[in-house]
Amino acid sequence: MSPIVRLTLFKIPDPAVVQQAVQKYSTLYQEALKDGKPYIQISAGHVTHSDPHSRGYTFVARTVFLSKEDMDYYDEKDEKHGEIKSLLKGKVEEGPPVVVCMDG
Template identity: 80%
Template structure:
């Protein structure tokens, strides 16, 4: 089974919040635990260039999982992900982020 790559595109109007979220994603793969062990293969935050083709998205999170079950755990039970969601709650433009999931 190939890894699952997930891209999440956010419209975060506050530049300082973008930097804060980028920092959280840079260490997420080490800090997020499942059964006491890291389970995210890769996590990274990217700030796109200011370009009309970016359609207002100001931050892109990339996470890689070995299985759909790991991704579901991340969405539903992971404490670090819950912290990120809480930090962003009510602070995004145009509703929830765009999430794209694909085989790696």
């Protein structure tokens, strides 16, 4: 089975909040634990280019998981992901972010 690459696109109008999200995602793969061990293969946050192609999305989170089970754990139980959700709550425009998952 190949890894699962997950991209999450956000419309965050405040550049300071975008930078906070970039910082959170830069260490997420080390800090997020499942059964006491890191389980996220790669995590990174990216600021988008100010360009019409970006359609107002200002931040992209990239995470890579070895299994759907790991990705589900991330969504439902991971404490560090919960911290990121709390950071972004009420600061994202136009509904929920767009999430795209694909084989890596």
